Amino acid sequence: AEVRRLQRELDVARLPGRSAQLQAQAAQVEAARAALAQADWTLNQKALRAPTGALVFDTLYREGEWVAPGSPVVRLLPPGNIKVRFFVPQAALAGLQPGREVTLRCDGCQPLPARIDYVATEAEYTPPVIYSNDTRDKLVFLVEAxxxxxxxxRLHPGQPVTVEPR
Known part of the structure; x- marks a missing residue:
């Protein structure tokens, strides 16, 4: 009986449709692998990474909110884009030129060196002011370092600092 059972299994394995069935199943396996590779590629296209390490400055959307295609979800602030904006009176303006070094001090931090890269060409007024020769000391100029x-x-956006010339 065992010999007859094994003989019948061999007969079934030799049937003409068997090799075609095996080829069809091999093709299905290959198609499933290709679909998996396509799904992996699609997932990698949707996963965005920041080009550099940065501070998350602002979160525009939260989990569960609808975001239009191509819209930013967070705003990043790379360390190279951090700047200190301060205002100086007209009398101190002559000593501050782009490229000059200044020292930044803040509560609880070590002094930080910085380089001035922008000095405004136009004055702003500290309100309330009526421009006259008597109120010239109220003119201030924006400087960025x-x-x-x-x-x-080590600095945080909006953090108060003291700026001292070097």
Whole structure:
């Protein structure tokens, strides 16, 4: 009986449709692998990564909210883009030129060196003011200085600092 059972299994294996069935199943396996590779590629296209390490400055959308295609979800602030904006009176303006070094001090942090990269060409007024020769001391000029990117990460947006010339 065992010999007859094995003989019948061999007969079934030799049937003409058997090799075609095996080829069809091999093709199905290959198609499933190709579909998996396509799904992996699609997932990798949807996963975005920041080009550099940065501080998440603002979150525009939360989990569960609808976001239009191509819209930003967060705003990043790389250390190289951190700058300190401060205002100086007209009398101190002559000593501040782009490229000059200044020292930044803040509560609870070590002094940070920074380089001035912008000095406004137009004055602003500290309100309330009526422009006259008597109120010239109320004129202020915007100055921007950037610390080195490695040290800029120690500062936080909106943090008050004291700026001293070097």
């Amino acid at each position: 950037r610390p080195a990117p490695a040290q800029a990460a």
